[in-house]
Amino acid sequence: MTRVSLQNIDRHYGALHALRDVSFEVEDGEFVVLLGPSGCGKSTLLSSIAGLDPLQGGQILFDDQDVSRLEPAQRNIGMVFQSYALYPSMKVRSNLSFGLESQRMSRAKIDERVGWAAQLLQIEPLLDRRPAALSGGQRQRVAIGRALVRDTDLFLFDEPLSNLDAKLRTEMRVEIKALHKRLGATFIYVTHDQVEAMTLATRIAVMNGGRLEQYDTPETVYERPASTFVASFIGAPPMNLLPARVVRGDGGAVAEVQGARLPIPSGIAAQVEGEVTLGVRCEALTVMPAGSGGPEAFTGSVVVTEPLGADTLVWVEVGEHRLCARIPPRDARSLPGEVALAPASGALSFFHPESGQRIPGEAEA
């Protein structure tokens, strides 16, 4: 069992501040996904956890033991790389056993571990081939196998699926999730693909510009993004964001935006003044005929509809903003040109207009 604790990790590459004071904890058996756009520092962070990249500040603990100064091999981890990085001159069997031989494990034990991993990943028929004779998916399995043979409870994955085609990626994703469940080990997984992050993670660490933006369960990251960055990075399409004006009246504060007046919960109202950024997910907007939504609805004209199969995205132009709403395909067929969009109660997120940080409501704070 391995708990990982990152404390104030800092890393510069010349003028580039790649990691800025990153801290979070990974519990036993968790599947943590580091998610962010390219260049956000997620791979650098993984390299630091693996010990491939020296730290310049902060420390890393595995089970309360400081490993910041240890070599990668001493940290006892299994790691899978984006390019697979299989040793080209060795057969699959030697690729798997290379690390164990380095540890001076006995031959019998090595054969046992390699056999176990090969069986688990169904690569037994490939053991006597060279990496060049394998397909992309097979190489991926071998790369995972090379990590698995290590007797460890911490596995690191650096964008392992991004070199696979879409179909294979979906298959491998399911397998990796099943593998995590079966091993009960701690997984830390880097990706820029939010679908991978949402489906695999027990917790997602969203990173941007070397900073940790949010570290929470996929549901929370999706429904209650910690910043406008997270709101627009997670979700396809991203969360609708609208600048609104705070107006205080008799019945409490309301956010005025494009003719709609949306009540601000009292816990949030105390923290805002003047301007606020409103966020609402596409599926939290109900589409109604124009004029029937009441004062809490936006009115606009339908620009385009995108049928996705299970549901349909409706893009509505409200003032100068374009909002998306997710509706059942049946309803989309009889859509009028002008519609009202009513947000579900409690589905609104509020962000500071300048910092983009979330303004927490009473239930969250």
Next chain:
Amino acid sequence: MSFTDTRTGYHRPEAPTGRGWGTAARVGLWAFLAISALFFAIPLFVMLSTSLKTAEEVRGGSVFALPTDPSLAAWGKAWGSACIGRVCEGISNGLWNSVKILVPSTILSVAIAAINGYALSLWRVPYAGLLLAGLLLGAFIPFQVMIYPLVRMFAQVGIYGSLTGVVVVHVLFGLPILTLIFTNFYRSLPPELMKAARVDGAGFFRIFRRIVLPMSANVIIVAVILSFTGVWNDYLLALIFAGRDNLPMTVQLNSLVGTRIGLPEYNVNMAATLIAALPPLILYLISGQYFVRGVTAGAVKG
């Protein structure tokens, strides 16, 4: 028509196929190529044909005339009984000396350069950039300026005028350029390979031996050819550092050609020169394709 080079992955733009070229230009091109080929081939032909003639025939006829009665007598004399100064043992002894200098020099310089290049490109070496700049400088400074200091130093250590001395000099002068070649080649290896090996717990030499070396066949062949050619063709360094007992073929060849007892034996000289030129020639013929492959791999990808 265009194609992608499968080795380098670079897409080459359409090569001129001759369409749209004037016929005159094509004739000119072919003429130029033919003349260039002749320019290099004729001396070789003259040497070969002269070496197969007898001394009388050489004096009597044109240099371009074919031998009337080809014989290997001149080759035999050049090999075993031609007189260099007062010793009449041919240049076979020189060939053996050349091999004795060549083999350790090539093995040592290629091995050390491979490890240097591996360390400089794939490991974090402090001041690696500075070291490489120093090597670059070392590769381009004319070595003549270092000869006198080296002679003094070698004399101090007691290896001046010995096989060890000349081997050390060859290794020293071969290292900069060979190290650069290896560094460039290893830089083109995927860095994740090194990371994977480090996670697997392999150390500096284990990674080198098990992972890096098996991928280095092409660049090693290039390095061996360069080192081989340089050491084999060397005259000055061996003359200065090898001592009288270890003089290689090049030095003996010069003495042979320069020996003036009676009439110059052109046929023997030509045969001796060809013998001296044969080993590198054979090496090129055997490894030519690897050489080209390795050079492009190092140059384009590096």
